Amino acid sequence: MQAPLSLLPQTQAFIERAPTMLIGDAWVHAASGANMPVHNPATGAHLADVPKSGAEDVDRAVRAARQAFDDSAWSRMRPRERQNLLWRLADLVERDAQMLAELECVNNGKSAQVARVMDVQLSIDFLRYMAGFATKIEGSTVDVSMPLMPEGQFHGYTRREAVGVVGAIVAWNFPLLLACWKLGPALATGCTVVLKPADETPLSALRLAELALEAGYPPGVFNVVTGTGAEAGAALSHHPDVDKLTFTGSTEVGKLIGKAAMESMTRITLELGGKSPTIVLDDADPAAAAAGAATAIFFNQGQVCCAGSRLYVQRKRFDNIVGDIASIASRMKLGNGLDPSVEMGPLISQKQQQRVMGYIERGRAAGAQLACGGEQYGPGYFVKPTVIVDADQKGPLVQEEIFGPVLVAIPFDTIDDALRLANDSRYGLGASIWTNNLAAAHRMIPKIKSGSVWVNCHSALDPSLPFGGYRMSGLGREMGAAAIEHYTEIKSVLMSI
Numbered sequence: 001m002q003a004p005l006s007l008l009p010q011t012q013a014f015i016e017r018a019p020t021m022l023i024g025d026a027w028v029h030a031a032s033g034a035n036m037p038v039h040n041p042a043t044g045a046h047l048a049d050v051p052k053s054g055a056e057d058v059d060r061a062v063r064a065a066r067q068a069f070d071d072s073a074w075s076r077m078r079p080r081e082r083q084n085l086l087w088r089l090a091d092l093v094e095r096d097a098q099m100l101a102e103l104e105c106v107n108n109g110k111s112a113q114v115a116r117v118m119d120v121q122l123s124i125d126f127l128r129y130m131a132g133f134a135t136k137i138e139g140s141t142v143d144v145s146m147p148l149m150p151e152g153q154f155h156g157y158t159r160r161e162a163v164g165v166v167g168a169i170v171a172w173n174f175p176l177l178l179a180c181w182k183l184g185p186a187l188a189t190g191c192t193v194v195l196k197p198a199d200e201t202p203l204s205a206l207r208l209a210e211l212a213l214e215a216g217y218p219p220g221v222f223n224v225v226t227g228t229g230a231e232a233g234a235a236l237s238h239h240p241d242v243d244k245l246t247f248t249g250s251t252e253v254g255k256l257i258g259k260a261a262m263e264s265m266t267r268i269t270l271e272l273g274g275k276s277p278t279i280v281l282d283d284a285d286p287a288a289a290a291a292g293a294a295t296a297i298f299f300n301q302g303q304v305c306c307a308g309s310r311l312y313v314q315r316k317r318f319d320n321i322v323g324d325i326a327s328i329a330s331r332m333k334l335g336n337g338l339d340p341s342v343e344m345g346p347l348i349s350q351k352q353q354q355r356v357m358g359y360i361e362r363g364r365a366a367g368a369q370l371a372c373g374g375e376q377y378g379p380g381y382f383v384k385p386t387v388i389v390d391a392d393q394k395g396p397l398v399q400e401e402i403f404g405p406v407l408v409a410i411p412f413d414t415i416d417d418a419l420r421l422a423n424d425s426r427y428g429l430g431a432s433i434w435t436n437n438l439a440a441a442h443r444m445i446p447k448i449k450s451g452s453v454w455v456n457c458h459s460a461l462d463p464s465l466p467f468g469g470y471r472m473s474g475l476g477r478e479m480g481a482a483a484i485e486h487y488t489e490i491k492s493v494l495m496s497i
């Protein structure tokens with residue numbers, strides 16, 4: 001493995017200045033004084049210590065967010081000013097793009113080069129897209145009938161109002177981007193935010209908070225509390241003064257957060273797990289389908305909620321497509337994401353590495369065969385890109401979210417078979433169809449039970465297209481105009497005139 005390349009001096013300096021967390025206008029330690037370590041998964045090396053906050057810290061952050069929402073300059077700010085501030089934040093993210101990409105690399109393990117063009121660029125684009133919404137939040141006028149008051153005259157209209165204090169809890173696979181998916185619509189609509197980044201990946205969120213202050217956000221509009229899910233996350237999701245929770249993470253934790261939210265009727269958006277199918281019809285361009293299916297599963301080490309982790313190929317193409325994907329996988333260069341020639345980084349942690357290896361080993365013991373990979377690699381928490389055949393459609397390899405570079409490939413005969421297999425899942429986040437037959441694609445799209453369907457591409461996201469899940473993949477949508485609805489309440493007004 002090539003020696004890691006160096007970081008920008010400002011990235012190194014940020015990591016070394018022992019980050020504290022932002023509550024109101026103050027950079028603070030946890031009230032308990034406790035810290036938690038942050039590691040580089042490519043080397044296992046200790047990177048920094050961040051505050052390990054508990055209920056008291058979360059309460060302070062929620063109170064700061066409430067105060068900012070109720071009676072600060074923020075609540076009086078006009079939409080145009082909110083638009084300009086959000087645009088300014090996007091400019092600062094762009095200015096610091098390389099630094100943020102390096103933070104994602106050393107904290108998550110992903111390639112810095114990919115993080116620059118994907119995670120950071122998508123964050124910039126998304127913040128700018130949402131900035132435009134600040135001036136386009138609209139109600140409607142309604143011509144009411146009022147049958148019980150035939151002589152009366154009325155003026156009816158609706159208004160959309162910011163929902164209030166938003167508690168945002170995110171996963172570690174795209175730390176900056178997931179934070180921006182929450183922050184963009186919240187700040188465009190006039191909400192205030194308490195963000196709890198993932199235990200493993202707090203660094204880019206802390207830098208984002210610095211940038212928000214530099215952009216000119218009033219104190220308390222954006223707060224970050226670092227800590228564990230069990231303590232800080234649970235305290236935020238149970239806090240009675242949070243008006244909306246927005247969560248990205250596993251379905252299991254999403255259910256806990258959903259139950260906590262219902263105690264106080266807190267509004268909620270849940271972006272959860274997936275087990276998304278890639279379906280290759282026999283007329284598809286074989287080279288494009290094989291390359292596309294490989295990227296669908298191996299991008300970000302397979303740690304993508306909508307990764308194409310189940311591959312269904314029409315039988316006469318099955319051996320060729322699977323062989324081509326295995327050949328792509330076998331050539332992938334694993335290593336430290338600071339090396340621009342590296343194509344696959346480590347998994348986030350040793351725990352995740354062992355979890356992924358456990359699925360592979362149990363699957364093999366149950367009769368599944370390896371087409372390639374199936375081994376761990378180190379130092380660091382690597383798993384070689386893996387393709388598995390002969391797995392049971394009803395077994396854990398096919399039904400459970402592994403969240404690693406593991407593709408399970410299964411042949412099918414007819415399009416009806418493909419649809420039945422694709423929909424045979426508790427999840428419903430994304431699906432891709434690879435074909436040159438437009439009519440077949442159009443017939444299949446309405447029958448696939450997932451929030452996104454891609455044709456001849458996979459995991460292709462745009463700020464303007466809503467993203468979210470059917471079934472156990474979640475509730476609500478992020479991105480697009482749909483996101484704005486989730487950060488606003490609708491108020492109906494009727495005036496007797």
Ligand code: NAD
Pocket residue numbers: 169170171172173174196197198199227228229230232233234235237248249250251253254256257270271272273274304305306401403429468469473474
């Ligand atoms: P996770 O559910 O373990 O953790 C996510 C966040 O929840 C972390 O910040 C964690 O600290 C917090 N948390 C954990 N326990 C909590 C509790 N009891 N109360 C409140 N908060 C708690 O998920 P993960 O392992 O970090 O991320 C992987 C999962 O995220 C996968 O299932 C993946 O599919 C999903 N994901 C979904 C999307 C999407 O948009 N649908 C995007 C990215 C990741």
